[in-house]
Amino acid sequence: MLIAHSRPALDNADIAAVADVIKSKQISQGALVRKFEKHLAGFISVKDTVAVSSGTAALHLALLSLGIREGDEVILPSFTCAAVLNAVLYTGAKPVFADIELDDYNISLKDAKRRISKKTKALLLVHMFGEPADISGFGKLGIPVVEDIAQAVGAEHKGKKLGSFGKVSVCSFYATKVMTSGEGGAVFSSDNRILEDARSLREYDKMNSFKLRFNYKLTDMQAALGLAQLKKLPGFIKTRRRIAAIYDAAFGNSPKKGIYYRYVIRTHKNADFIIAAMRKKGVLCARPVFKPLHRYFNTGGCPKTELAWQRAVSVPIYPALSNKEVTKIKNTLRDIIKLYG
Numbered sequence: 202m203l204i205a206h207s208r209p210a211l212d213n214a215d216i217a218a219v220a221d222v223i224k225s226k227q228i229s230q231g232a233l234v235r236k237f238e239k240h241l242a243g244f245i246s247v248k249d250t251v252a253v254s255s256g257t258a259a260l261h262l263a264l265l266s267l268g269i270r271e272g273d274e275v276i277l278p279s280f281t282c283a284a285v286l287n288a289v290l291y292t293g294a295k296p297v298f299a300d301i302e303l304d305d306y307n308i309s310l311k312d313a314k315r316r317i318s319k320k321t322k323a324l325l326l327v328h329m330f331g332e333p334a335d336i337s338g339f340g341k342l343g344i345p346v347v348e349d350i351a352q353a354v355g356a357e358h359k360g361k362k363l364g365s366f367g368k369v370s371v372c373s374f375y376a377t378k379v380m381t382s383g384e385g386g387a388v389f390s391s392d393n394r395i396l397e398d399a400r401s402l403r404e405y406d407k408m409n410s411f412k413l414r415f416n417y418k419l420t421d422m423q424a425a426l427g428l429a430q431l432k433k434l435p436g437f438i439k440t441r442r443r444i445a446a447i448y449d450a451a452f453g454n455s456p457k458k459g460i461y462y463r464y465v466i467r468t469h470k471n472a473d474f475i476i477a478a479m480r481k482k483g484v485l486c487a488r489p490v491f492k493p494l495h496r497y498f499n500t501g502g503c504p505k506t507e508l509a510w511q512r513a514v515s516v517p518i519y520p521a522l523s524n525k526e527v528t529k530i531k532n533t534l535r536d537i538i539k540l541y542g
């Protein structure tokens with residue numbers, strides 16, 4: 202049996218929550234979506250939340266609510282998922298890729314600073330793999346910061362939840378994220394105008410004035426699952442940290458601040474080599490980022506991102522892993538590192 206790189210933690214409480222919604226026949230966006238929004242806002246400590254159909258949709262509405270449009274520039278890390286790039290392109294703005302720091306794989310403050318121009322209207326601060334990016338540093342740049350906590354929901358900086366620092370923040374609840382609603386996302390803010398804009402763009406029906414709007418609604422079935430998962434989120438994070446501590450002890454790594462959405466090791470060999478060797482022994486690992494964004498455009502200028510992409514390997518870490526699986530992953534990786542580095 203192969204151990205999956207990622208899989209959701211679902212139990213009978215999740216099943217019952219969704220079944221109840223189906224029985225009620227109120228299955229589209231309704232009271233449970235609103236309840237999910239309120240609980241999310243309470244958890245992150247922001248004024249309110251707008252639940253949407255995906256993290257991508259949340260990013261799109263967050264950028265629109267900041268007034269981002271054609272001719273503007275948005276800075277984002279190259280070492281992140283393509284959804285972030287898509288959302289920028291949806292608005293017509295120009296994506297400007299910044300390099301990362303190799304200690305936490307997050308966007309580099311120094312490199313991002315170099316890329317600021319008169320046209321820069323926002324910076325996407327993606328907290329990669331569950332590890333908080335340099336919030337204080339980016340907060341001082343004088344550019345609106347959009348925090349992306351899709352991989353870091355529940356992580357904190359100075360005792361406050363990530364997602365509460367940006368002018369607007371976004372999250373994803375895709376199946377294999379930290380917590381899930383199947384597909385889903387949310388926009389977080391404490392700014393009334395941003396919240397109103399995002400809410401008004403999410404749906405098209407029964408509007409007094411016309412503007413280009415979307416259908417980015419979440420369903421009550423998804424919200425029910427999201428609410429059930431949110432209750433378990435502190436436990437999920439505890440389990441992630443417990444597994445990370447086992448890996449840390451085995452590989453001599455020091456503990457991190459974040460929530461370990463990914464456990465990333467850097468090898469001396471090419472990542473593909475280690476991934477193939479692990480697969481042969483029954484453990485599915487992956488590159489933590491499928492392909493750096495600048496590579497899609499055949500541009501350079503992000504040497505640390507290149508190095509991370511070539512050498513970094515993401516090892517399975519998620520609450521649905523059994524103790525036996527964790528032991529197998531640890532031992533297999535240790536053997537392979539001993540052999541190949």
Ligand SMILES: *Cc1c(COP(=O)(O)O)cnc(C)c1O
Pocket residue numbers: 254255256257258281282284285327349351352372373374375384385386
């Ligand atoms: C998954 C992810 C997204 C996109 O979320 P979807 O719900 O899949 O659209 C955006 N940003 C980051 C950092 C992600 O990990």
